[in-house]
Amino acid sequence: MTVYITEIPSDVDPNVPLIYRFTIPALNVIYHGQDNNGAGRPRRDYERDIERMLQGLPRATTSGQERYRPIHYAMYEAVQGGHRIELTLVENCEPAGLVARERWWIAHADRPWPGHLEKLTA
Secondary structure, rough: OOEEEEEEOOOOOOOOOOEEEEHHHHHHHEEEEEEEEOOOHHHHHHHHHHHHHHHOOOOOOOOOOOOOHHHHHHHHHHHHHHHOOOEEEEOOOHHHHHHHHHHHHHHEEEEEEHHHHHHHHO
C-alpha cells in the first residue's frame, strides 16, 4: 500500500488512549480525533480509507460505516493534489476523558474547519 500520511515525531505513547491531529497545510485543514486503543486507527485506518476512495470503493462494508466523512474527502483531495498530510499524536488521556479532550482540541484548533462542527454538536 502507498503511504500518504507523514507522522510527525512526538513524545506521546502510541500504545495507550490518545488524541491525534491530522493537518493538511495546503488545504488549511486541521482535524482532531481520539482513539481509545492508541495510535492504531490514525496510523492504519485513514491510509486504508484513502486507498479505498482512490479505488472507488465504499469506506467499509459494515452497515452504517459505508460513507466517508469530511476528513476523508479532504485527505482524498490532498492526495489528488500532491499535498502533504501530517499526523501528530497530540496527548495521552485517560479513557474517560477522551471525548472531552477531543472536543477541547477541536474547539481550540488553530484553523478550525467545517468538518469539526459535526463532532462538536454530536
